[in-house]
Amino acid sequence: MNTTTPTATAGGKPYSVWVADRTNYLILGFGACVLIVLALFPLFAGIPWTRRLVDFFTLLALAQLWNLMLGYGGVLSVGQQGYIGIGSYTLWLFADVLHVSPFIAVIFAAVGGAIVAVPAAALVFKLKGGYLAIGTWVIAEILRLIVANIKRTGGGSGITIQAATKLGTDVRVPGTYWWAFGSAVLAIGVTYILLRTRTGLGLKAMRDNDLAAESNGVNLWRLKLYTYVIAGAGCAVVGAIVAIHLLRVQPAAAFSINWMAYLIFITVIGGIGTIEGPVIGTVIYFVLRETTAKYGEWYFIVLGIIAITVTVWSPVGIYGYIVRKTNFFVFPLQRKLRLSSTATEPKELVAEAEV
């Protein structure tokens, strides 16, 4: 987190620009404690809870990546399941065919996802808006059909990851947990750091007004490509983790559109275009899943209706609502202005465009 830029009062400027305030640092401290507890979680918690948190962190990572791509890059994809599937099958390739340790094969999955994402981007970026979304879905379908036609991986019925079954529960579950936890932290970290850089400034400009951003020299196409490739590689990592976690890959499950249903629900209800939103969304999704998943179809109907309702009547989501009321960010990205001329209490101004 950036420190407060030193006041330039001496130079004649009666204000300072700041990003984080004391509350942010308090939260940073508290957050660090939570992170340490979560990092050590498998050492003191049982297998069932660890497994549950693997689900939690994989979904959080996926939602965060989708949010980076849509909320900042403006790329509307409903085809991330394609990269999840590619990640799962790349893991199989490296772990079972090339005999790389499954936990290292995860890294190769990221490379696989990125390699697929570049030509896919070149193709779907020819489409605009809603049609681009359907285009990404077609890409995911193509990947699914190709994989389902490969005999070596068992076609439509899928294949067991032998290398993962050999690991043994006491190694596999904590290992999967650390990968899942790490990828969620990384997804949040990459998003935050990216947005604090020059590239991020371009991304935020593009989100607010793409025409204005372009005319100020932001290369829209390249920024969109970055976010799409990062999200593709990230989703492939998650796909690889899920494959180790479930010990088996199957085209219908790995490339399932249900992944998108979860991601969209999580991001929309939490708040698109905020880092905090997907975190809140994932927690809400988990509460809902633990209580209503047993109702099968009704569970999906409820997810769908909530996503529709939030989008129509409160498109900023829960975190957006909190921000609107309090203007408080856990992950501060705004540059705020503090006037320090005469008043004893510093008066805070917020640049309006940069919400």
Place this chain on the structure above:
Amino acid sequence: MDWINAAVQGILLGGLYALFAVGLSLVFGTMRLANLAHGDLTILAAYVSLMLVNAFRFNPFYSIPITMVIMFIVGYLLQRGLLNFVVGRGDVAGVIVTFGLSIVIQNALLLKFTANSQGLDAGRVENLSIKVNDRLAVGWLPLIIFLMAVVTITVLQIYMGRTKMGRAFRAVSDDQEAARLMGINTKYVWGVAMGVALLIGAIGGVMMGIRTTFDPLLGSQRLIFAFEAVIIGGMGSSWGTLLGGIILGLSQTLGAQAFGSAWSILVGHLVFVIVLAFRPQGLMAKTVTA
């Protein structure tokens, strides 16, 4: 001869795909809304027809006009009650709401009808064919479906070109604000446009139900085929959409002939990819992309 047979089947299949695609294209053209639930709504139409057939015990062909009316009303109410709130608010809201709708429709159909495949039995016409020679026969049913697509598109063209409502569709499509200033009630026009789109989709849904079987999860695949037909043909052109459907159908049947049925759909997708890569405006593009 097998190849000619496959080609004829592919061309006729294209008519069915066009019946799904025209509605998707009409909605996108008039309100820049990519309706991700379009496929599921056409599957819903097939189930409406199934319920009518089960209730009245008549030939599913008789259910077509009733299903068309029902789907028009569904479309109009859906647009006025829900989708009008997201039209003009950017692409994201439209995609998320129609994606949510798609999930809701699929799972509601699963609840009511289970995941089992269903079919509509139209009797003898399903097996009749015109015999050209010993190894080539053209089925009456695929031919009827193709002709229905041609008639539907002709009627739609006349409706768009010659009627007051058709003019309103085009006006709203070109410039929403100017159309409103000219006294066009855009919300009403969008409602009718969605109604017409689903009315045409209903023909496709019922005919598909007669031709093959259907299940609640088929909608996504129908959406993708419809979308591919629109992009291959070129946005904004109804005849282009028919051409796109034919090319997609041809690719699938010829692909199956060449590599086996497992590759059929994939070959169709690859032809779509090639068109998108080298001619993204489509083969018969009329309007600039949104």
